[in-house]
Amino acid sequence: xxxxxxxxxxxxxxxxxxxxxxxxxxxxxxxxxxxxxxxxxxxxxxxxxxxxxxxxxxxxxxxxxxxxxxxxxxxxxxxxxxxxxxxxxxxxxxxxxxxxxxxxxxxxxxxxxxxxxxxxxxxxxxxxxxxxxxxxxxxxxxxxxxxxxxxxxxxxxxxxxxxxxxxxxxxxxxxxxxxxxxxxxxxxxxxxxxxxxxxxxxxxxxxxxxxxxxxxxxxxxxxxxxxxxxxxxxxxxxxxxxxxxxxxxxxxxxxxxxxxxxxxxxxxxxxxxxxxxxxxxxxxxxxxxxxxxxxxxxxxxxxxxxxxxxxxxxxxxxxxxxxxxxxxxxxxxxxxxxxxxxxxxxxxxxxxxxxxxxxxxxxxxxxxxxxxxxxxxxxxxxxxxxxxxxxxxxxxxxxxxxxxxxxxxxxxxxxxxxxxxxxxxxxxxxxxxxxxxxxxxxxxxxxxxxxxxxxxxxxxxxxxxxxxxxxxxxxxxxxxxxxxxxxxxx
Numbered sequence: 001x002x003x004x005x006x007x008x009x010x011x012x013x014x015x016x017x018x019x020x021x022x023x024x025x026x027x028x029x030x031x032x033x034x035x036x037x038x039x040x041x042x043x044x045x046x047x048x049x050x051x052x053x054x055x056x057x058x059x060x061x062x063x064x065x066x067x068x069x070x071x072x073x074x075x076x077x078x079x080x081x082x083x084x085x086x087x088x089x090x091x092x093x094x095x096x097x098x099x100x101x102x103x104x105x106x107x108x109x110x111x112x113x114x115x116x117x118x119x120x121x122x123x124x125x126x127x128x129x130x131x132x133x134x135x136x137x138x139x140x141x142x143x144x145x146x147x148x149x150x151x152x153x154x155x156x157x158x159x160x161x162x163x164x165x166x167x168x169x170x171x172x173x174x175x176x177x178x179x180x181x182x183x184x185x186x187x188x189x190x191x192x193x194x195x196x197x198x199x200x201x202x203x204x205x206x207x208x209x210x211x212x213x214x215x216x217x218x219x220x221x222x223x224x225x226x227x228x229x230x231x232x233x234x235x236x237x238x239x240x241x242x243x244x245x246x247x248x249x250x251x252x253x254x255x256x257x258x259x260x261x262x263x264x265x266x267x268x269x270x271x272x273x274x275x276x277x278x279x280x281x282x283x284x285x286x287x288x289x290x291x292x293x294x295x296x297x298x299x300x301x302x303x304x305x306x307x308x309x310x311x312x313x314x315x316x317x318x319x320x321x322x323x324x325x326x327x328x329x330x331x332x333x334x335x336x337x338x339x340x341x342x343x344x345x346x347x348x349x350x351x352x353x354x355x356x357x358x359x360x361x362x363x364x365x366x367x368x369x370x371x372x373x374x375x376x377x378x379x380x381x382x383x384x385x386x387x388x389x390x391x392x393x394x395x396x397x398x399x400x401x402x403x404x405x406x407x408x409x410x411x412x413x414x415x416x417x418x419x420x421x422x423x424x425x426x427x428x429x430x431x432x433x434x435x436x437x438x439x440x441x442x443x444x445x446x447x448x449x450x451x452x453x454x455x456x457x458x459x460x461x462x463x464x465x466x467x468x469x470x471x472x473x474x475x476x477x478x479x480x481x482x483x484x485x486x487x488x489x490x
Contacts, residue, residue, distance in 0.1 A: 002094050003085060006101030010081050013105060014074060017338050017445070019115045020066025023348040023375040027117045030055060031069055032382045034117075040203040044217045047210040049198040050155040051119040064381060070115040076125025077114035081105050083125075083132035084306035090136040091266060091310065092317045099327055100313030106331035107305050109244035109298065111338045116345070119157040124302040126153035127163050131273070131306055134167055134183055135266060143179055147186045153303075154191040155198070158214065159294075161191060162280045163303040170273035174265045215289065220418035223296045234296040235282035244298035245308065246333040249274070251326070252311035258318050267314060270307040277304060339446040346442065346464035347410035351375035353439040354406045357469055358388060361402075367393050367472065368406035369413070369425050391425040403472045405432055405485045409465045432470035432485040439467040 021027055029045035034055035041047040054072040062068035081104045088100030104110070113121040130149035133142045150167070153160040168184035196207035203209035224230040240250055252271060255261045262268075281300040286292040294300055312330055316323045355376045358366055370390040377384060388406070405427070413422030442464035443455050455461050470485055 002098035003101070006081065006085055006098060006105055007078075009102060010078065010105040013111055013335065013338075014077065014115060017111050017115070017341075018066075018070065019345050021069050021348060021378070022116055022345040023351070023378045024344075026119075027069070028374065028378050030117050030119065031378065035059060035064065036382060040209060041199075041213060044213055045119075047199070047213045048119045048156060048158075049202055049210075050152065050194075051122055051157070054122065055117055069117040073114045073116060073118065073121045076122040077110050079125035080110060080128040080305055083128040084309040087132050087136050087306060087310050088313050092313060096313050096317040099316045099323070100309045102327065103248070103312045103330055103334075104305055104309035106334040107248070107309065108246060108334045108337045109302050110305055111334070112244070112341065112344075113299060113302065120159070120299060120302060123153040123157035123160040123163075124305065126150070126156065127160055127167075127303040128306045130164070130187075131167055131303070134171060134179065135269065138177065143183065146183060147190060150183070150187040151190040151194055154187070155194050158195075159281075159286065159300060160303065161188065162284065163277055164188065164191075166273050166276035166280065166303075169276050170269045174269035174272060176265070214287065218292065219295075221293065221295050222416050222419060225417045226293070231296065235278065238296075238298050239278060242298045243337050244301065245304070246330065246337055248308045248312055248330055248334075249304075251315065251330065252308050255311055255315045258315060260318055261314060264314075267311060270311055274304045274307050277301065336446060340444050341463065342444070343410055343463060343465075347371070347408055348375045348378070349442075349464060350408045350410060350439045350467040351406075352379055354408070354437070354467060354469060355379055355385075357437050358385065358406075361404075362387060364402045364404055365389065366404050366406050366469075367391050367430075369408065369411050369427075371411040372406055372408045375411075391427065404436065405430060405470050405472050406467070407470065407485055408467045410467075427485045430485045431473045433473060435468040435470050437469040440464070441466045 021031065026045055029043060030048070030052060033041070033046040034052040037052075037056065041049070046052065051072065055069065058071040059068045062071065081101055084104035085097050085101035088097035092100065110121070110124075126149045130146045130153065133146035133149065137143070137146075150160070150164045154164060164187045165184060168180035168187075170180070171183065172178060172180035195210055199210040200207040220226060221231070224234060238244075241247055242249075252274070255267065256271070278301060281294050282296075284294070286294050312326065316326050319326075351372045352375075354366075354368075354372070358364075358376070364387060366388045368388065368390065373385070373388055373390045376388060407427070412427075413425065415421060441452075441455070441462060443450060443461055444463045447455065447461040450461065459465070472485070
């Protein structure tokens with residue numbers, strides 16, 4: 001009954017907060033390559049061949065649709081929750097396992113990313129299996145399964161190699177069996193063999209093809225200026241509180257004040273695993289041969305999920321007086337953080353609504369920004385749309401009965417640290433008429449009960465602002481009233 005309740009909670013939350021695709025960058029490249037598979041990998045996203053093969057198999061079963069794109073991540077999320085539950089069952093019994101599974105099911109980072117086609121969440125599912133088998137089993141078969149799970153995790157996403165090393169270091173220091181030596185020694189070479197074999201198959205015989213892509217890749221941190229004060233302090237502030245984990249990390253650290261937990265090798269091993277993982281993903285290098293720091297983004301910390309869930313469940317088990325408060329606080333805050341989510345993925349939904357209008361008007365011409373074009377092509381099976389042009393376009397586009405602007409407010413260029421200043425796309429130089437289509441406005445889930453007048457008064461409550469399709473006037477003596485194309489639609 002406890003396991004059934006955990007799985008039902010997991011399923012309900014994934015249905016309510018289902019995304020399917022964001023069409024940001026990573027997921028666009030993954031789905032495109034998995035769908036077309038048009039040659040050797042050309043970038044680090046396409047080089048994650050195991051994950052892309054999972055995506056391709058999912059689309060073969062379910063078709064070209066959001067549920068197919070999300071299926072690998074959803075299955076990996078279930079792997080994470082079941083691994084955490086099994087660890088809880090081994091260490092804490094059925095009551096503790098229920099608390100551990102519930103915390104894992106409500107962890108914001110898992111809810112946010114599991115229904116989007118990204119390699120990281122799938123890798124985290126395999127890493128969760130590796131952690132469960134390594135920490136919860138003393139048999140050789142369990143260790144062998146941990147090696148396989150860790151190797152597949154690394155094959156999905158090379159960054160998981162560092163999670164494997166963090167697991168190995170934690171078990172080495174806090175386990176009496178020292179299985180970490182064998183675990184690390186077997187996982188890394190097996191990962192290298194699997195990756196080189198897949199690389200050779202995909203590239204026509206070059207086993208180092210994927211490593212060459214990784215070596216040539218450079219993507220500076222887009223969140224903060226490199227080596228600034230914020231660059232150094234952000235990992236510490238995120239450690240205390242983040243949208244990805246809420247207060248789960250400081251609560252797990254607070255378990256050291258509970259005497260039985262302070263003396264538990266398993267608890268100390270789990271806590272040290274999270275520490276080593278945080279340390280590397282905060283200040284370590286993403287490349288083995290040069291220093292390429294990771295982004296200041298808690299999504300790299302996702303393999304912490306089962307360990308944090310077990311530690312929070314352990315505190316709940318040892319402190320019955322705090323049980324209801326802790327469970328309600330951690331799980332309730334996790335769900336609230338997801339319900340308060342911002343605009344991630346909503347730009348693609350605006351583009352999809354506009355694409356439907358474009359398809360209904362094949363004789364008209366449409367101008368828009370390059371990111372909206374990319375998102376539309378994603379929904380269009382990655383095929384160009386002949387009557388849509390990315391700005392800046394000349395006015396000498398093919399003669400059409402009408403020309404419209406597709407204005408997606410979430411895709412407009414904005415300055416980003418460590419990136420070149422974006423060039424204006426020319427919307428401010430166009431003159432437009434009244435909208436012929438205004439896309440649907442969506443509030444944040446947590447504010448969905450509020451009336452429209454309140455949402456318009458407090459724009460931060462809006463998750464998906466309205467986009468607009470407006471006719472463009474090229475004539476200086478237009479008889480109807482015109483407005484700036486980037487003006488918010490009424």
